[in-house]
Amino acid sequence: MRKRLFFTAYIMLSIGVFMSSAIYCLRNSGIRSLLLTENMESVMESAFPGKSVFREVYGAVNILLSPDEIVTGEQAIVRDKDGFLHNEELFEFDMKEAESKIRELDQVCNENGTGFAYISYPSKANEDTALKRYGIDTNNEELRQELLSWLKENDINVLDIRELLENDGYSVKDIFYKTDHHWKPMMGLYAARAIVEYINQSFGYALRADLLEDSQFTFTEHKNLWLGETGRKVSKTWAGSLDDFTEIRPVYDTSLTLNGEAGDFSMLVDSSGYGGNTDLYTYSAHYSYGKSAVSLSQVHNNNVEGKKILIIKDSFSVVVIPFLSLSTSDVFAWDMRTTPERLYDYISENDFDLVLLAYTDFWGMHMYNFQ
Numbered sequence: 001m002r003k004r005l006f007f008t009a010y011i012m013l014s015i016g017v018f019m020s021s022a023i024y025c026l027r028n029s030g031i032r033s034l035l036l037t038e039n040m041e042s043v044m045e046s047a048f049p050g051k052s053v054f055r056e057v058y059g060a061v062n063i064l065l066s067p068d069e070i071v072t073g074e075q076a077i078v079r080d081k082d083g084f085l086h087n088e089e090l091f092e093f094d095m096k097e098a099e100s101k102i103r104e105l106d107q108v109c110n111e112n113g114t115g116f117a118y119i120s121y122p123s124k125a126n127e128d129t130a131l132k133r134y135g136i137d138t139n140n141e142e143l144r145q146e147l148l149s150w151l152k153e154n155d156i157n158v159l160d161i162r163e164l165l166e167n168d169g170y171s172v173k174d175i176f177y178k179t180d181h182h183w184k185p186m187m188g189l190y191a192a193r194a195i196v197e198y199i200n201q202s203f204g205y206a207l208r209a210d211l212l213e214d215s216q217f218t219f220t221e222h223k224n225l226w227l228g229e230t231g232r233k234v235s236k237t238w239a240g241s242l243d244d245f246t247e248i249r250p251v252y253d254t255s256l257t258l259n260g261e262a263g264d265f266s267m268l269v270d271s272s273g274y275g276g277n278t279d280l281y282t283y284s285a286h287y288s289y290g291k292s293a294v295s296l297s298q299v300h301n302n303n304v305e306g307k308k309i310l311i312i313k314d315s316f317s318v319v320v321i322p323f324l325s326l327s328t329s330d331v332f333a334w335d336m337r338t339t340p341e342r343l344y345d346y347i348s349e350n351d352f353d354l355v356l357l358a359y360t361d362f363w364g365m366h367m368y369n370f371q
Contacts, residue, residue, distance in 0.1 A: 055281065056237045070234055077230060083240055084178045085230040086124055088138040091363035095143065098368040099150050105357065105370045106156055108344050114352050115203050118151055119195060120144075121316045121360035122162030122183070124176050144361040159198045161191050177243040180228020182286045185248050188319025189217065195320070195356070196327045199307075203354065207306050208327040211252070220247040225273075227280040236280060245285040247274060250326060255302040258292055268292040268299070268322040286318060292325060293318040295335035299325040307353035310334060312343070314367065316360045336367050343370050 070077045075089040102118065109116040125140040151158040165175060165187070175183050193212040199205050210216075224242040231239035247269070254265040261267065270288045292299045293313060299321070306328030311317055313333055325331040332350070334343060347355060359367065 055235045070238070077234055079238075079240070082173060082178075084124075084173060084176070085228075085234070085239060087181060087230045087233075088125060088140065090137055090139055091143060093143055093363040094365055095146055095150075097365065098147070099154075101368045101370050102151070102156065102357065103154070105343075105355070108347060108370075109355050112348055112352075114347060115157075115354040117157035117159060117198070117202065117354070117356055119191075119356050119358035120148060120158060120160045120162065121191065121314075121358065122165060122172075122175060123360045123362065124172055124181060125361070140361055140363070143363050147361075157202055159195065161194060164194050165190070177228050177286075178241055179231030179239045179243050180284075180286060181230055182228070183316060183319070185246050185289060185319045186219075188289070188316075189214075189248055189323045191320050192323035192327070195324060195358075199354065205307055205353075208304055211250070211304075211326050212323055216251055218249050218251055220249075221245075222247060222274050222276075222285075225276065226278070226283055226285040228286075229284070232281050242280070243285070245274070245288075247271065248323075253303070254326065256325065257298075257300040257302065259298055262302075265322070265326070268325070286315075289322055290318045292331075293321045293333050295333055295337075295339040297333045299331045301325055301329050305329055308332070308351065310347065310350070310352045310355045312336065312355065312357045312370075314359050314362065317358050320358070336369065340366065340369060341371060 075087065078086045078088070080086065106116045123140070123144075125138060148158065148160060170187075175187050177184065189212065193209060196207045196209045196212060200207055200209065222245045225245045227236050227239065227242055231243075236242070249269075250265055256263060256265065256267060258267050268289065268291050270291060273283050273285065273288060291297075304327065308330040309324070309328060310332045311321060311324075311334070313321070313335055314337075317333070321331055321333060332352070334346065336343075
């Protein structure tokens with residue numbers, strides 16, 4: 001009898017999911033999108049009836065079964081004693097190939113009379129938070145140290161933001177969110193200022209570092225605003241908390257042009273979610289600063305004379321580029337994940353003063369396949 005009840009419930013749920021998926025597709029992109037293998041999983045998840053309830057049930061069950069660690073495949077998520085989530089894995093990464101491509105990029109810049117520097121962003125994974133203490137193997141720190149050593153040994157300009165932060169007394173838990181792997185906007189402002197100071201010192205420029213001092217900004221705290229990307233994988237219930245978010249705005253007048261559209265600093269920030277009432281499983285406060293950081297975006301500062309800078313970026317630059325654009329005349333963004341081809345042509349065609357390769361230590365060869 002129990003088997004029959006279970007089987008009946010399973011069939012009804014399956015039919016409900018399929019019908020919800022079909023309705024979802026018809027309302028959005030058509031039933032064909034459901035039948036495409038690459039779309040099916042995401043569509044099923046979007047259409048799953050009562051998915052928010054099931055997510056929290058999943059989290060509650062995992063609290064009982066695995067209160068501090070969830071392992072899925074080759075990845076592991078650990079919640080430490082302070083409630084910070086750490087997502088770690090072993091990376092398959094060809095360091096020699098990456099080094100070769102960085103050297104090639106440096107040479108392309110030199111041939112075009114363009115300066116080049118590698119900007120090393122921090123990540124949650126370091127000696128203080130290494131998950132080997134939990135019995136989880138990760139090569140994140142070893143890869144990072146190997147790359148930094150190679151850059152220095154080969155006289156390639158490199159700025160280690162993590163080293164600066166640590167020297168200034170910041171800990172991992174000052175820099176990062178509890179439920180997300182990205183760093184906070186305050187750290188993006190810190191990094192932008194550090195980059196400008198480094199550029200001025202290393203290349204003899206005079207970018208406006210004074211416009212990036214903390215005293216030049218207002219800081220508005222939005223409490224318990226959002227659930228980060230790591231938290232979404234395990235549910236709000238298992239994560240145990242939401243993250244605060246600090247909105248940062250300049251106190252001085254700004255005049256910017258973003259991809260040809262004129263406005264002020266507010267163009268670079270989407271504040272529509274700061275009042276709350278957002279879907280915790282889709283809304284990202286981190287990417288509210290992303291308007292100026294998508295690939296091929298261009299920010300021109302009408303109030304400042306400066307240099308033309310290209311940043312080859314990952315998602316950490318989302319909260320760096322808006323502030324960096326306040327200190328110089330032009331900032332361009334390029335993302336290898338969405339624009340994998342013709343980078344070298346783009347550099348040759350746009351007469352940049354400086355190219356910055358700005359990455360945190362997430363190791364994927366597609367991020368280094370410059371061409």
